[in-house]
Amino acid sequence: MNDNHQLLSLNDAARLTSLSRSMLNRYRREGRFPRAVPLGEKRIAFVASEVRTWIADRIAARAA
Template sequence: MKEILSQTKKTDALFAPQDRSADDLGHEPLVSLNDCCRLTSLSRTAINRWRSLGMFPSAVALGEKRIAFVRSEVEQWVRDRIAERDRAALRKTETKSN
């Protein structure tokens, strides 16, 4: 039970409203690949596939085997997917009315 509560707190913290401003050095907040998966509801494999196609935000190398993503870029990518869905629905509606 303790483990479930711990995971719930981590997930809640991930989606909680956060200060979107850059830190004192001008850096934007980064998120791990696992957090990126939670933000997009995609698997690691799917994210890596999109990355290999150049259709996902570029990763920031933090070390030899560690990457992260700029949170605002991932959020924008999600907003872009939503906008594409809305445009497709609008086109479909316009086509039906003609």
């Protein structure tokens, strides 16, 4: 599957980033995390490649 089309649930994104769901939601509100894709009335997901890029950016920032 093309990673550009792979979606991660909020739980999967939390696991992948090692952040809690509440911290991810705070980062989302602050515009500090990739925007969610609405899937339904109460369901969202995140584009996997965008989350991986966000993680890579955090890793790169520690070297600065």
